[in-house]
Amino acid sequence: MLGGGPSATTVELAIYQTIIFEGDLAAAARLSTLQLILLSLLLILSTKFTGNMFIEQTLILKNDIRAPKTLLTHWLDYFFIVLFVSFIFLPILIIISKGLANISIPTDNLILPAMNSILVALLATFINLTFSLPICLLIVDEKQKFLKTLFEVGSFSIICVSPLVFGTALFLLLFEHIDLSANALLLTGFTNGVLMIPISMAILLPGFKKIKARYGKLMNIIGVPRTSELAQFYVPLLKKNIKFSCALVFALSIGDLGVIVLFSGTDIGTLPMYLYRLIGSYRMDEAYFVAMLLLLMAFISFWLIENGNLNVFKRNQMSD
Amino acid sequence: MSLSATKCQIKNGGFAVQCDFSVEIGNHLSLFGPSGSGKSSVLLGLAGFLPIINGDLIYDDKSITKIEPKDRPFDLLFQENNLFPHLTVSRNILLGLGAKAKMDLQNSHVVNEILDLVGLYKERDRLPQNISGGQRSRAAIARSLIRKKPILLLDEPFAALDFELKNEILSLLLRVSRKNNLSIILVSHDPRDVKYLGGDVVLFSENGQTDFYKNKSFWSNFSYKLLPNETHDKNTS
Numbered sequence: 419m420l421g422g423g424p425s426a427t428t429v430e431l432a433i434y435q436t437i438i439f440e441g442d443l444a445a446a447a448r449l450s451t452l453q454l455i456l457l458s459l460l461l462i463l464s465t466k467f468t469g470n471m472f473i474e475q476t477l478i479l480k481n482d483i484r485a486p487k488t489l490l491t492h493w494l495d496y497f498f499i500v501l502f503v504s505f506i507f508l509p510i511l512i513i514i515s516k517g518l519a520n521i522s523i524p525t526d527n528l529i530l531p532a533m534n535s536i537l538v539a540l541l542a543t544f545i546n547l548t549f550s551l552p553i554c555l556l557i558v559d560e561k562q563k564f565l566k567t568l569f570e571v572g573s574f575s576i577i578c579v580s581p582l583v584f585g586t587a588l589f590l591l592l593f594e595h596i597d598l599s600a601n602a603l604l605l606t607g608f609t610n611g612v613l614m615i616p617i618s619m620a621i622l623l624p625g626f627k628k629i630k631a632r633y634g635k636l637m638n639i640i641g642v643p644r645t646s647e648l649a650q651f652y653v654p655l656l657k658k659n660i661k662f663s664c665a666l667v668f669a670l671s672i673g674d675l676g677v678i679v680l681f682s683g684t685d686i687g688t689l690p691m692y693l694y695r696l697i698g699s700y701r702m703d704e705a706y707f708v709a710m711l712l713l714l715m716a717f718i719s720f721w722l723i724e725n726g727n728l729n730v731f732k733r734n735q736m737s738d
Numbered sequence: 739m740s741l742s743a744t745k746c747q748i749k750n751g752g753f754a755v756q757c758d759f760s761v762e763i764g765n766h767l768s769l770f771g772p773s774g775s776g777k778s779s780v781l782l783g784l785a786g787f788l789p790i791i792n793g794d795l796i797y798d799d800k801s802i803t804k805i806e807p808k809d810r811p812f813d814l815l816f817q818e819n820n821l822f823p824h825l826t827v828s829r830n831i832l833l834g835l836g837a838k839a840k841m842d843l844q845n846s847h848v849v850n851e852i853l854d855l856v857g858l859y860k861e862r863d864r865l866p867q868n869i870s871g872g873q874r875s876r877a878a879i880a881r882s883l884i885r886k887k888p889i890l891l892l893d894e895p896f897a898a899l900d901f902e903l904k905n906e907i908l909s910l911l912l913r914v915s916r917k918n919n920l921s922i923i924l925v926s927h928d929p930r931d932v933k934y935l936g937g938d939v940v941l942f943s944e945n946g947q948t949d950f951y952k953n954k955s956f957w958s959n960f961s962y963k964l965l966p967n968e969t970h971d972k973n974t975s
Contacts, residue, residue, distance in 0.1 A: 632819045635787055640885075641808030642837040650837065654824045 429453045433582045437680055443590055450583040457578040510713065517710020520703045528708070531692040532715070534603055535672050538688055539719070541607025542614065542671035543664050549611070550618040550663070555648055557623065558630040570623075577616040584609050585677030602681035606688070610671040617670075618663040625656045665723035669716040689715070739763040739798050741811070741889060741921070747792035748776075748783030754791065755779050757948045759940050763888050766915070766922045768932040771942025777925040780940075780948075781893050784923070785814045813882040815895040820878035821866040827877045828853065828862040834884035852880045856910065872903045876910065883914060889921045901930075908934050929964035933957070 429449055436446040553573050560566040588605055592598060598605065629652055637647060653660065675690040687695070689712050696705040742760035755776030761767045769777040782788040784795065786807035795803045797811050821830045831849050832839050839845055853859040856876040861869050866877070875896055882890055890911075896904045908931065915922055924935050932939060939956040941949045951959070 633822065635782075635785075635807075635814070635816065636820065636822075638787070639785060639807045639812075639814050640833050640837060642833075646837050651822065651824075655822075 429456070430580055430582045433586055434679060437586065437589065443593075446586050447590060450586045453580055453583050454578060457580065458575075461575065461578050513706065513709045513713055516706035517713075520707045528689075528692075528711070531687050531689045532711070534687065535689040535712075535715070536719075538603050538607045538610065538676075538678070539668045539672040541604065542610035543668045545608055545611025546614050546618050546667045547660070547664060550615050550622060551648060551653070551660075553615070554619060554622050554626040555644075555652065558626045558634075559644065559647075573619055574616045576613060579613060581609055581613055581674075581677045582680070584613055585680045588677075589680055598681045602678055603688075605681050606676055606678040607671070609677045610674060611667070614667045614670060618667060621663040621666070622656065622659055625659045626652060629655055661724050661726065665720045668723055669720040672719060673712055673716045739888070742796045743784070743793065744796065745793035746780075746783065746790050746795055748779050748788050749791045750776070750779040750782070750788050753779065753946070755942075755946050755948065756793070757940055757950075758793075759938070759950045761921055761923070761938065763921050764915075764919045766924070766935050766937030768935055768937060768939045769923065769925045769942065770929070770932050770939050771927065771948075772944055773927055775942035775944055776946055776948075777927075777942050778893050781814070781891050781923065781925050784810075785812050785891055786810055811887055812889045812891050813885050813887040814891040815875075815878050815882060815893065817894050817897060820895060821874055821881075823866050826863050826865055827858055827869065827873075830866065830877055831881045831884055834881040848884065852884050855883070855914065856880045871899055872907065875899065875907050879907070879911060879914075883918070883920075886918075888919070889923060890915075892922060892924045894925050894927075904931070905934060912936075929960075933965065 429452060433446050433449045433453065436442050436449060550573075553569065557566055557569045557573070560569060585605075588609065589598065592605075633651065637651060642650065673690060675688075675694055678688055678691050679694075689708065693705055693708045693712060696702075696708060740760055740762045743757055745756060745758055747754050747756045753776065757780050759767060769780055771777055779788055783790050786805065790803050794801050802810050821827075822833075825833070828841070828849050831852060832841055832845060835845055835848065841849070850859065850862070853862050856879060858869075858873060858876055858880065861873055861877075866874055869877070878895065896907050899907065911922060912935070914920065922935060922937075924931060926932055936953060938953050939951045941951060941956070941960075943949075
């Protein structure tokens with residue numbers, strides 16, 4: 419959406435343009451279906467290569483795949499580490515330096531978009547946690563292997579759905595019934611929260627499985643009702659993982675342009691949307707400053723949520 | 739009142755073990771044999787965590803083969819992780835009164851009495867990671883006692899403790915079992931534990947076979963083989 423012309427058009431962008439500029443909802447639905455099929459095929463293909471589709475399992479590095487160390491591989495390791503660090507940190511450094519250079523430029527109506535971004539991120543985090551915690555519990559509590567796998571695969575498959583495809587579905591479902599523009603923040607928060615379920619599950623599910631393996635029988639023999647398991651045991655024991663998941667969802671959501679472009683009119687917007695408009699109108703000096711602000715908000719919120727200094731969090735986390 | 743396993747076949751993955759025994763409430767039973775012979779599988783089958791595919795488990799003249807673990811007449815102490823690490827000793831014990839039990843005046847009195855009994859009153863507000871292994875075992879026993887189940891299943895929960903501490907805990911258990919008419923079913927591969935506990939013995943072989951022995955019959959058959967030093971000392975003294 420930042421530019422590139424017709425040659426750089428993706429299915430995502432085509433969906434966006436079909437709804438916003440042409441108003442052709444049937445075409446948007448067709449494109450969304452195409453996107454969904456493409457992503458599902460990619461997921462199946464990646465499963466074929468990796469052997470499984472579960473992120474938590476693919477994160478485990480096995481010793482036997484490590485190549486023997488030689489001087490060449492040693493320097494190659496350094497080269498790639500420096501390359502990847504530069505890839506991540508150079509844009510961040512550029513944003514900070516340009517943002518600091520343009521700090522004096524007055525930027526109008528900045529507070530409202532910033533507050534809206536925080537609101538969307540809060541909502542996304544809440545929705546995400548509300549869904550992912552019970553799903554994890556459902557997966558670890560299910561006794562039938564088939565249903566267990568079905569729930570697990572089903573939840574991780576959400577990763578196939580792109581925000582614009584999900585947003586388009588919501589748009590088609592709701593545009594006749596509610597004022598989409600007035601509820602833009604709500605819908606964006608909801609979409610972000612739901613679509614980040616695979617990310618939070620990749621963080622939370624291993625912890626749930628560990629607790630089930632260690633204390634499942636004990637809970638069972640004591641007679642802990644399923645309704646109490648989550649609040650009394652899983653949440654207090656997994657506070658560290660939950661905080662990390664919340665921090666990630668919040669930070670990703672606060673900086674995401676996302677589906678708000680589908681729902682929002684000109685009056686309600688988030689900070690990324692405001693940034694997008696600044697770039698669109700070539701107000702680059704202001705854009706640098708807003709980008710820096712957005713970056714700081716994401717970093718600070720991540721740090722605050724993950725390191726929230728509440729005594730109860732420190733005391734109750736499960737040791738490995 | 740008694741518990742009897744009649745030709746019970748318990749399945750654990752691709753492995754099945756059969757056992758036949760009967761124990762009167764107030765008496766004890768040891769499941770004794772080498773590692774991997776199916777002792778823990780039998781214990782988990784009794785507790786309801788593994789399916790009994792043949793035979794019947796009878797308690798107080800009623801079949802309990804199909805009922806949920808929490809409704810069976812057992813409490814179970816595992817090899818490890820018997821306490822929740824985020825709860826203090828007293829809160830862990832309170833769980834024995836129910837998952838939703840509150841630390842009100844009445845419950846607090848009950849918990850304190852048990853804490854006194856197992857010698858952990860001073861440690862009541864500490865977390866499990868801040869007390870010793872022996873104290874953790876005693877806290878788990880305290881929670882079992884508060885549940886007032888007639889049979890306590892022990893899956894080598896004191897294996898990590900040294901011999902003296904293990905005997906101290908077993909002696910505490912025997913004391914409270916006499917007082918509360920509690921039966922203990924102990925899994926062990928150490929003949930000294932079996933001797934200390936007393937009671938009848940189910941002997942497990944490596945091929946998955948089990949044989950039930952009355953206490954006297956077991957020791958007259960195996961004493962010399964299992965505890966040669968003890969037998970030798972007795973004969974020479």
